[in-house]
Amino acid sequence: MQTLTNMLSLSPSVTANTHTLKPSNPNHLFLITSPSFTNRRHSVKPISAIINPSSFKNPQPPPQQQVYQPFRPPPEPLPSQYSTLDIAGRIDILANRLGLWYQYAPLITSLIREGFSPPTIEETTGITGVEQNRLIVATQVRDSLVQSNADPDLLYAFETSGAELLYEIRLLSTSQRVAAARFLVENNCDGKAAQELARAMKDFPSRRGDKGWESFDYTLPGDCLSFMYYRQGREHKNPSDQRSSALEQALRVAETEKARKVVLEELEGNEEEDKVEDGERVRVPVVRLRIGEVAEASSVVVLPVCGAEEKEVLEAPFECRSEGEFGVVVAEKGWARWVVLPWWEPVVGLIKGGVVVSFPDARVLPWKANRWYKEEAVLVVADRSKREVGADDGFYLVNGYGDDGGLKVERGLTLKEKGFTQSLGTVLLVVRPPKDENEDQLTDEDWE
Numbered sequence: 001m002q003t004l005t006n007m008l009s010l011s012p013s014v015t016a017n018t019h020t021l022k023p024s025n026p027n028h029l030f031l032i033t034s035p036s037f038t039n040r041r042h043s044v045k046p047i048s049a050i051i052n053p054s055s056f057k058n059p060q061p062p063p064q065q066q067v068y069q070p071f072r073p074p075p076e077p078l079p080s081q082y083s084t085l086d087i088a089g090r091i092d093i094l095a096n097r098l099g100l101w102y103q104y105a106p107l108i109t110s111l112i113r114e115g116f117s118p119p120t121i122e123e124t125t126g127i128t129g130v131e132q133n134r135l136i137v138a139t140q141v142r143d144s145l146v147q148s149n150a151d152p153d154l155l156y157a158f159e160t161s162g163a164e165l166l167y168e169i170r171l172l173s174t175s176q177r178v179a180a181a182r183f184l185v186e187n188n189c190d191g192k193a194a195q196e197l198a199r200a201m202k203d204f205p206s207r208r209g210d211k212g213w214e215s216f217d218y219t220l221p222g223d224c225l226s227f228m229y230y231r232q233g234r235e236h237k238n239p240s241d242q243r244s245s246a247l248e249q250a251l252r253v254a255e256t257e258k259a260r261k262v263v264l265e266e267l268e269g270n271e272e273e274d275k276v277e278d279g280e281r282v283r284v285p286v287v288r289l290r291i292g293e294v295a296e297a298s299s300v301v302v303l304p305v306c307g308a309e310e311k312e313v314l315e316a317p318f319e320c321r322s323e324g325e326f327g328v329v330v331a332e333k334g335w336a337r338w339v340v341l342p343w344w345e346p347v348v349g350l351i352k353g354g355v356v357v358s359f360p361d362a363r364v365l366p367w368k369a370n371r372w373y374k375e376e377a378v379l380v381v382a383d384r385s386k387r388e389v390g391a392d393d394g395f396y397l398v399n400g401y402g403d404d405g406g407l408k409v410e411r412g413l414t415l416k417e418k419g420f421t422q423s424l425g426t427v428l429l430v431v432r433p434p435k436d437e438n439e440d441q442l443t444d445e446d447w448e
Contacts, residue, residue, distance in 0.1 A: 078110060079103050087114060094125040101163050102142050105135040137170050138163035144174050145181060154178075157185040168194035176201055176221075183221040187253070197221055199296075200228035206290060207231070215262040222255035229253070230263050232298045235343045238269065242299070284395045285346055288432040297342035302329045303381065305337040305356045308364070308407040310399040313424050318384065319352045339379065346381070346428045353385030355425065357397065357407060364408040365430065366395075376433055380409060382425035389415045389423055396423035 078085075082093065082104070090107045093099065111121055118129040127135070142162070145155060158166060158181070168191060169180045180201060184194055201224045207213050212230060216223040226249075233246035247267040254260045294300060302320055306312035317331040339356050341347070347354065357380045365378070382397045389396055392413035398420060399407050409427055 078106050082107060087111070091124050094121075094127060100159055101135060101161075102139045102158075105139040105163075108132050108136060134167045135163055138166040141166040141170050141177060144177060148174050148178050150178050150181070154182055154185060164191040165189065165194045169198045171202055172198055179219070180221050196228070197225050200224040203228070203296070212262045212266075216254075216259045217256050220255045222253045223259050226250040226254035226259050226263060230266065234266065234345055235297060235299050235348075237348050246298070284427055284430060285344070286430040286432065287344070289341070289434045291434045293342055293434075294340055299343040300340050301343050301347050301350065301354070302338055302340050303354045303356045304331070304335045305339050305358055305379075308357060308359055310407060310424065313355060313357060313382075313384070313397070313407070316355045320354075341381070341431065344429065350381075350383055350428065353383050353425065354381065355384055356381050359407075362430075364406075366409060366411055366414075378433075379431040380427055381429040381431065382427050384425040386426040387422050387424065389420055392416070395427040396420075397425045397427055398423045 079099075081099075082090065085093065085107075090111060093104050094107055094111075098104065108121060108127070112118070116124075118132055121132060122128055142155070142158060145166075165184050166181070169177050169184075172180055180194075180197055183189070183197065187193070189197065201221055204216070204218055204224045204227060207227070210231060211234070213227065216227040216230075218224065229246045229250035233243045233250060236243035236246065244267070247263055250263045251260060251267060254263055304316040304320070306316045317333050317335050320329055320331045322328060323330050337358075341356075359378050359380065361376065362378045364380075380397065389412050392411070394412040395409050396412060396415060397407060398410055398415060407424070409430075415423065
């Protein structure tokens, strides 16, 4: 009772003196002093708090805890026969593949929404993660065909084993999917053929300006695929088995007569541009390398790269060849810089002496109009095995004259007028760097 009485008597005094907190030192303690109780045996114990200087700054909210949230696909309506199934029933349907593939595919999505991960679904149903994704995506593609009022016979062709084929055309537009699906069925295509078709249709618009492009119909899957084979065939040596095989494939799948005619002319070698005759105008293509073009090329060429210095051009490896079953590239000596380019027609016959000279801009080239020559770097592909300045309309890599005295490209007639009979090499090709947007290729009139 005595203690309780003392505690009750303390409350008013402590409350009345709480405003007399006196810090004796910023790093020490706050002490409460009460004059009326300093002489008592049961004095009030000090209340202490350590001052943290940082506490006077603007308080920072505690970081929110990042909780992992697994992917939840958007809800898809389950087929009526599966709508009342519990989780165990859905797993049983998937494990035993009961029904058509596009009917039980939504069950995978429903299990993921319930918290199942793809590895867990694989353990319980035997359907791998890759196959789960293929079934879900292929079902969405099939639904787009249904919404486009595709022919029932076309849909029926994908009833039993169409997931692999429909999955490959997922990146095409809805109208393209219908045309592609019809082409796959009519030509009994497998998964690999479906992948090539989708890639050809997706890539066709970006090839505007390529040789023969205007002769193929963009709306027809067969023509898109034919153009891809046609372009690949032109990348090979003439004659060669690879070239003939690719062109024969192009001829076989072409749908329009105009496309067949172009492919047939290339196959028979009757195009006038492929004939090299005395006195014919020499053309040096100026091409822009497209993003992903090297990866898509069926054949490539590896060439040493040097700076705009005569010494480097002369010292670069003269011969590179591929050896063994894996086509390992072997050079006659070590070199620091190399570039991989598609095996375009101008470099098909380049066996020895090939070199690529890197210029910071295109001012070294004889343009008539300086539209972009200060804006981007260029690569000049030259053949050092052909050093003689021959054709007046030819272009050659030279050094040693002009105001700057550096490497540059000049026309044969100009060099002859200045007394040049030898060069560092004949220019075969000029390559511009890749960009996202497509631009028109340089025309013959842009050369001086």
